[in-house]
Amino acid sequence: MATSARARPWRSATAATVVADAAFALGAIALAGEAAVHIQQYASLVHGVRWIGPLFLANAAACMAAIAALAYPGTRQLAAWAGVVISALALASLIVSYGREGGLFGWREGGFRTAIVFAVITELAAAVLLSTALVATAGLVLARRDRVPSAHGEEGIREDEPSRHHQLPRLGAGSERTA
Numbered sequence: 001m002a003t004s005a006r007a008r009p010w011r012s013a014t015a016a017t018v019v020a021d022a023a024f025a026l027g028a029i030a031l032a033g034e035a036a037v038h039i040q041q042y043a044s045l046v047h048g049v050r051w052i053g054p055l056f057l058a059n060a061a062a063c064m065a066a067i068a069a070l071a072y073p074g075t076r077q078l079a080a081w082a083g084v085v086i087s088a089l090a091l092a093s094l095i096v097s098y099g100r101e102g103g104l105f106g107w108r109e110g111g112f113r114t115a116i117v118f119a120v121i122t123e124l125a126a127a128v129l130l131s132t133a134l135v136a137t138a139g140l141v142l143a144r145r146d147r148v149p150s151a152h153g154e155e156g157i158r159e160d161e162p163s164r165h166h167q168l169p170r171l172g173a174g175s176e177r178t179a
Helices: 009-046 052-070 073-097 114-146
Strands: 147-149 155-157
Touching: 009 052, 009 073, 009 114, 052 073, 073 114
Parallel strands: none
Antiparallel strands: 147 155
């Protein structure tokens, strides 16, 4: 009895499903934390700052939209990509706001407050977890594509198809296919 992942692709598919589902859920929680810190900082600090205040609210709204879309399987991958981009842009904006040349739209961070620590943690967590979910989902799609049912009801790997790297000969103009 073979026990390799190639001989039993359902195990790798099941593992990929568990990893993807957990990463999507934890990524949504991290996005909720990111939204919460941006709303809190808007209310307590940046509500009167031109451009920065509205950007904090836009970040929170985008996080909430991504969380809602993560709840539906049909939009889950797009929402995960959106969550990664939202978090990466928030981190990049934070880095720029520490810059010596005027910060971000004139706003310069002056220290590393607790709220900033929480924002960095949630933004990094969201980006890493949602990226992990996307990778696991891609592995799941590949595993499902290669499975075929066997005569005994178990699933196996398709061996009759050429590998992804194998090129089939192309028929040129005027050439005929023979049976």
